[in-house]
Amino acid sequence: MKKTLLIFSLVVFAFSTVFAQKPSPKMTADGKNVTVVYGQPSKRDRVIFGKEGSGSLEPYGKVWRTGANEATEITFKKDVMFGGKPVKAGTYSLYSIPGEKEWTVILNPELKQWGAFGYDKVKDKNVAEVTVPTKNYKTSADKLMFDVKDDNKLSFQWDKQGFEVPLKYQK
Numbered sequence: 315m316k317k318t319l320l321i322f323s324l325v326v327f328a329f330s331t332v333f334a335q336k337p338s339p340k341m342t343a344d345g346k347n348v349t350v351v352y353g354q355p356s357k358r359d360r361v362i363f364g365k366e367g368s369g370s371l372e373p374y375g376k377v378w379r380t381g382a383n384e385a386t387e388i389t390f391k392k393d394v395m396f397g398g399k400p401v402k403a404g405t406y407s408l409y410s411i412p413g414e415k416e417w418t419v420i421l422n423p424e425l426k427q428w429g430a431f432g433y434d435k436v437k438d439k440n441v442a443e444v445t446v447p448t449k450n451y452k453t454s455a456d457k458l459m460f461d462v463k464d465d466n467k468l469s470f471q472w473d474k475q476g477f478e479v480p481l482k483y484q485k
Contacts, residue, residue, distance in 0.1 A: 397444030
């Protein structure tokens, strides 16, 4: 009996190890005055964004960490107008609410949040919420991507959807 239990335990452990999900790679998008650090998942033939109940990975209208693993973090080296809203220099968690026609992009000072699971507990601390039009791309990005090269906008794409938030730094 002990031998059977030991073998069963080893088989369960082996399967759980083989099928354990690995964290997505951590990526950085750097600009002169802004840095974005995010987990970069891949599309892998999944439907990424869609209506609730459509089987999409990220349903429209739900708060999302805008990446994988911990919530995406954005650091501003100077005070900035983030989509027209004033934001002090510093590091923030970046959340979003995807939508078919528009996205809400949210900055929150609580760092090291795993996913968006604890967002309801910290949402009262949001420092900025901006609504921007959904950007539809002609080509699909298999890997989630942020871009801040021009330093005048935060660009995001995954699959064929995303957003852009204008950035204007204080002197």
